[in-house]
Amino acid sequence: MTTADTEDSIPLLATDEPAAFELFNVEGKGNAVLVCDHAANRVPRHLHKLGLDDVRxxxxxxxxxxxxxxxRQLAAHLDAPLVLSAYSRLVIDCNRPLHSPQSIAEKSAGVTVPGNLALSQNARQARIDAVFRPYHDAIERLLDRRGGQPTLFISVHSFTPVLDGEPRLWHIGISWYRDRRFAHLLFDELARSGDLIVGDNQPYPIEEVFDYTIPEHGARRGLPSVMIEIRQDGIRTEASVQAWAARLARACQRIEAAALATGRA
Ligand SMILES: [Zn+2]
Incomplete structure (x- = not known):
């Protein structure tokens, strides 16, 4: 039997495996909702690590x-609910439109992903149904429940310090899609300390052909939205994670306070 055949006949997630998403601080009362599309590197057992070794x-x-x-720490500071994806982006990328070739990548950063080659339509659909859809439905339900509460929609990512041999100098990138107001306030808050190189829509701009989460949930609802990308060598220790979360929380809180003061919240 080929991998595709097995995928066609067995449920993708076994009953003892985690759900497609994790909810954190779901009852949070703050004026932000956080999401983390690429939170985990777990692969359903049934997919046999997609043919990759543990190092990859x-x-x-x-x-x-x-x-x-x-x-998680930023959500705690802001008392914000957070939705995290529980499976690897190589199973299916929750921040890629389903029509994108990178939705279920056959190759990523030059590495072939054997378990993603020549997938049948059924195998592809199984990943959509088991991982992509439940994650985005959870975000949708969470946003629906908020009614008219002001909501900053924030997606949290990290990026590799070197790509294709080129070092990337930004410590953090703040990316926006169509409505740049919240992103520019956050950019200014972070940049004015003078000790950070902050990317404005860098290293990654948000584009509808590549990105799904912010256009689908943030922009479609007209929510002030940003994608935060932190360079990975800046968040390798518990202390540095705490420092970044606290710094981002302070910046968001100052923006929120300024908006309240001028009656724009
Ligand atoms: Zn990411």
Whole structure:
């Protein structure tokens, strides 16, 4: 039997495996909702590590190292609910539109992903149904429940310090899609300390052909939205994670306070 055949006939997630998403501080009362699309590098047992070894699966191609830890602490500071994806982006990338070739990547950063080659339509659909859909439905339900409460929609990612041999100098990137107001306030808050190189829509701009989460949940609802990308070598220790989360929380709180003072919240 081929991998595709087995995928067609057995449920993707076994009953003892985690759900597609994790909710953190779901009853949070703050004026932000956080999401972490690339929080985990877990692969359903049934997919046999997608044919990759543990070193590859620990690498940035499988997830955003450090992002989940920052997202949890930032959510705690802001008393914000947080939705985290529980499976690797190589199973299906929760921040790629389903029509994107990178949705279920056959190759990532030059590494072939054997378990993603020549997938049948059924195998592809199984990943959508088991991972992509439940994660985005959870975000949708959470946002629906907030009614008219002001909501800053924040997605937390991390990026590799070197890509294709090129070092990347930004400590953090603040990316926006169509409405840049919240992103520019956050950019200014972070940049004015003078000790950070902050990317404005860098290292990654948000584009509808590549990105799914902010256009689908933030922009479609008209929520002030940003994608935060932190360089991975800046969040490798517990202390540095705490420092970034506290710094981002202070910046968000100052923006919120300024908006309240001028009656714009
Ligand atoms: Zn990411």
């Amino acid at each position: 699966l620990a690498d940035h191609i499988a997830w955003d190292p450090g992002a989940a830890a920052v997202a």
